[in-house]
Amino acid sequence: MPILRLENLCKRYASNDVIHSINLEMRDREFTVLVGPSGCGKSTTLRMIAGLESVSDGEIYIDDRPVSSLEPKARDLAMVFQDYALYPHMNVAKNMSFALKLQKRPKKEIDQKVNEVAEMLGLTNFLHRKPAELSGGQRQRVAMGRALTRDAATFLFDEPLSNLDAKLRGQMRAELALMSQRVQKNMVYVTHDQVEAMTLADRIVVMQDGHIRQQGTPEELFKKPNSKFVAGFIGSPPMNFLEGTLEHRGDMTCVVGQGYILSLLPEQAQRVNAANQKDIILGIRPSDLSYAPDAKDGDALELTVLISEYIGAQSILLASCGDQKISVEMKSDNPIELQKNMKFQAVKQGIHLFDRKTEVAL
Amino acid sequence: MSTQAKRLTPYLFMAPAAVVLVVALLYPIAYMIYASFLDWNPSQRIGEATFVGLRNYSNLWSDANFRESLSVTLKFAALVVSIEMILGVGLAMLLDRKIRGMTVLRTIFILPMMIAPIVVGLIWRYMYHPTVGIFNRTLNNLGFESVPWLSDSFWSLTSVIIADVWQWTPFIFILSLAALQSLPSSAIEASRIDGATGWQQIIYIKLPLMMPVLIVTLLLRLIDAFKVLEVILVMTNGGPGLSTEILSLRIARTASEFRELGVAAAMSNYLLILLMLLTAIMFTYNRLAEARNARLRQAAEEG
């Protein structure tokens, strides 16, 4: 089984650098997800791995074999394209079996494989249809099926679920998770949907402007983001950021900002004091705030709730803290009154601190 | 407005077009069909010509010269169109890439198409000239014998075919290139991932996707090849013997030299029938293939 490695990978178009020297190692049978905002270079990276885009600098290794000058054919990978890329003149069965046919596999084996995959994806009834006669979701599944009939060592997915409706997307996401458990291959998956990233990934790679900002397990990224960008990108609803300064009150280190004072845990205080930085940004996730009318000063924020968005068991509150906006996620059965000052307790372990200038985590 | 008037309105708007169609298109054809039943000399008015029924048509079948001319035409059309299709599509495949200077190259490629056929005929006649033509001079300089380009019956047909290929390959080239560049690039990328070599991409993806354009191109060229006149007229005037006397040339000569308008009209009608048959066959074939696919699919989904 190949292990995929990118070494100082660069991509330049004419004058502008799109990918700046990426280093990445994907372990055997790992589900790697590349996330990042639109235009950050996810597709470009994936297409370089696939061999559809030339490499400007650096090298791609599959199993320690440099492949950047090889044709896609020689890299043994299957890919699902963002826009399906089905063969319009072939029916579903032929679309799915094209690669096997080129490999001159026996017809019986091909039929068996196609039927098996069609069964799994619920496409059995559509095998004789052309892509134009299918719905978007069905096409998506055919694109997936075309990759799955291959015995490729590495699977590449470029936003395969982006064109589906919410329900079908959830369904396909679960299918994908199941399938990746079953087939046990290397998977590289591109998305800009962080929920997809969190649910599917063994490892998430967060990209921005052609750089890798951070990589790690979903949990690592959620709990220990190394920068304000990653912190804001991972997690839904996104993390709140408040400007503040560090002050010492007695033997406590506190973050003081417009309309709030929060004391830090000793180990947090130690870390930020070591960084010797006064101006900081405080980050706290909406789920790390809870309604607590009796909370002590230093543990709580005093917020004015502006809007309450009811989404079932949970509600998302939009509140103001001084003149900054902040959101809170909490159980819907809390007694919330709009336009009133209320106290919300912060979970201390959930406090993230960032350097205000460099936006690096402290 | 009354309902009847409403129903008539569309016809009212269509009427001018219909009139133009009848006058400009159907009248000449009807005239030609009528003329083909006559024994008609150009010095007579059409009313004075004797009606001979289908005699012109039946006489043509026993006319060895006509049959020879028909076979030359079929040979010529089949050869030029196949050679041009292969060369044109092949060139398009080769030149469908992003290299600097490609635009200039493409423009040069389509130049021959823009030259008037008479001029093309003259150019080639001089190039084929037995003593001062560029081909024989070059051959002689290289130490080879002269080739009787236009004076031998085998070579003259070949020469005429070469000239036609030179002039019309660009037509197929630009149409194929346009078709090729409008293909979905992601399908081609997908085939590369699926492991298709360059040839396999052409055979399994590019050509099938270009097929609708290619069929129309083929048809246009075929129709044109059956009617080619000026270039051959200037180059060989049908000779030597009847070796390059294609039907349109024979029709022109029948009308002007032999002064048999009725026979010429009958020949034109044969040509027309032939072309209509070809077109019909091509479209029916397409229709049949589609129907067959639909039937297969339905059977599969029901079963």
Ligand SMILES: Nc1ncnc2c1ncn2[C@@H]1O[C@H](COP(=O)(O)OP(=O)(O)OP(=O)(O)O)[C@@H](O)[C@H]1O
């Ligand atoms: N052919 C090209 N020439 C110049 N720049 C390009 C070209 N293709 C892509 N780019 C640039 O490269 C950058 C990365 O593009 P890429 O398609 O990898 O983004 P992405 O992360 O996949 O975004 P999205 O989530 O919107 O699909 C973009 O800023 C884009 O403008």
Ligand SMILES: [Mg+2]
């Ligand atoms: Mg993309």
